Amino acid sequence: MGVWLLLAAFWGLLPGGMAGAGQPLAGEPLCKEGDKLLLCAHGQTGPYLACIQGTGSFLLAGGDEGFARVDLGYPLLGAAYRGGRLFVFREWEVFFCADAYTGSLEQGETCVTSLTADDVALFDCTAQGEVYAVAKDSPQTLQLFSLDGDFQEHSFDKNISLLQVTESGQLWVCTEDSFFMGGSLENLKAITGGRPQRVIGENAFLDSGGNVWQVEGEKAEPVLEGIPPQSLCRADRAGITYADSTGRIHRVLWDGEEAGTCTPDGKPLALTEKGVLMSREKMLYYAPYAFTQEQPSLSPAPSPSVSPSPGPSEKPSWLELGDGYFYITGEVPVEWLLEELKPQEALIKTPEGETVTNGLLGTGMSAFQGKTDTYENETVVIVWGDCSGNGRTGPSDMEEAQRMLLHREDDMVKPAFLAADRDRDGEITAKDLLWLSGAIEKAANGR
Structure with a gap:
């Protein structure tokens, strides 16, 4: 009985965490974890989520009055946050389409393409609801579908391997040996320099070697190195935020200075402009960043002069x-x-x-x-x-x-x-x- 009383004391003591500079980010519980996270972004009033759950999917939007949620009776193919609206991609009858949702998760326009879901290899959309897509049977052609039914296309010399639109509308396209950027399909320009593995910001990308590049004009320049290539990473005007292999989140300015770190109390799943989405005990939590400068460790670092085979006193x-x-x-x-x-x-x-x-x-x-x-x-x-x-x-x-x-x-x-x-x-x-x-x-x- 004494053991269980002691355990009960612990269980009552620890929920909610403890105050202190080293406290991990506990976060606010959002919902049960879905089968697949498609999107986490920070909207005007809070986090936006799009997840697949079972045979359906759900959308979540945070706000001053709590969280709005929409459960959909079908699985989604993808999601994007553009211009203050949440877009989801799905199959509609025999067509591939994009639906727009506002901050209260009220549905707006739907852009219907002439493609089916099985036809599409790559896709994204603009804040206006236009859909960019690359069909599986036309891997060298980028197609643009608008809400009013207009259709445009642009052909490249090689297969398209990357297609992404940033939140502000910047279009990124990579082929097997070239890389293009532009504000629209008509003004794409070839960019010299590095090659993106992932787009992490309006004018920044991460390459396969863990180097961060910035694009200015028609040229990309390396600005930071040593970022784990597969890590969560995002860039803004001041610098980058990324999660290392241990789950710790780092804030690094463009001049290379590390501005601080923080540690989520859970597995990081996505980084937004203002916070981190994490999973813990089959629940999703969202916590604002709380970066602090590195504190001295509990134990001193070993001296480089330590003998390779130290005696007991040198361990x-x-x-x-x-x-x-x-x-x-x-x-x-x-x-x-x-x-x-x-x-x-x-x-x-x-x-x-x-x-x-x-x-x-x-x-x-x-x-x-x-x-x-x-x-x-x-x-x-x-x-x-x-x-x-x-x-x-x-x-x-x-x-x-x-x-x-x-x-x-x-x-x-x-x-x-x-x-x-x-x-x-x-x-x-x-x-x-x-x-x-x-x-x-x-x-x-x-x-």
């Missing part, structure tokens, strides 16, 4: 090797472990297999010592208290530890279980939760 306080795992104490950058493993070659990889060279070490990452990333060379990273794998402790870690306490047979071999089992007795107990509660409080207060 860094944040690292322990035991039972075939690297046990990490505190918020420790990836670079520290790479430095500690020198002079051996080493790789740090996420559970998904992505190699990382910066950010925080997170539970479930793997360190590979030597030239190959084989099982024999692998040591799994366990960060004490980090059940979510983002390298920090927060309320979601307590929720996961409580869940594992009740379902221990399914979780005993998982890294998240080891991160919560502080006394290493093979069980998640009230003693472990008491320790985790203290760790969360310390992290929230920046200690």
Whole structure:
């Protein structure tokens, strides 16, 4: 009985998070997570969502009076936020069309194309409701459909591989070897320089090597480097916002200065102009950014002069090797472990297999010592208290530890279980939760 009273105290203590400079962004709950997120944008009064759910889909718009929601009886093919309106793409009878919705989710115009949903390979729309599309059987032709039924097309020498319209109406088109931009179909101009993998702003793109480019006139110039190519990323007039492999969100100005970071208490799904959409416990949450400058870590960085084989007195306080795992104490950058493993070659990889060279070490990452990333060379990273794998402790870690306490047979071999089992007795107990509660409080207060 005493154990359950203690657990009840924890459950009543932690919801809502704790105050402090290091507190993860908890966010406002929006709705249950859908099967597929098509769009998250920040409108004039709050976030806009378009999600597929089961055999249908739903739209959500935030406002001063709460959230408006529209449930559609059909799945969507895509969505876009343009000029203050939400556009959804769907099949209408035997045609492909785009429907416009206002901030209160009242439906406006519908642009019907002569294409079917099965015909379309690429598509987007303007704020006026015009639809750009590339048909599968005409991959070198860009077609434009207007609300009044007018139709235009433009042919290229090679197949079109990327089509995107920005919120202000800037049209981006890439073929196999060329890249074009313009305010409309008639004034597209060839751009020299880099090649976009993704458009991240009105005049900015990310290439396949993680470099950010800006377009001025008819030329693209590299301005930033080192952004994970597959990361969430968006650009505005002042700089870029991106999420690294650990889930931490960075704000970087165009001159390269990092203006601050913040950490969502959940898995980031989309970045908007003003906040982050994240998933946690099968729910979607939205939180405004709260960027802060990097705080000193809980433990000092190892000196580059540390011997490759340090004696007991030289071992860094944040690292322990035991039972075939690297046990990490505190918020420790990836670079520290790479430095500690020198002079051996080493790789740090996420559970998904992505190699990382910066950010925080997170539970479930793997360190590979030597030239190959084989099982024999692998040591799994366990960060004490980090059940979510983002390298920090927060309320979601307590929720996961409580869940594992009740379902221990399914979780005993998982890294998240080891991160919560502080006394290493093979069980998640009230003693472990008491320790985790203290760790969360310390992290929230920046200690």
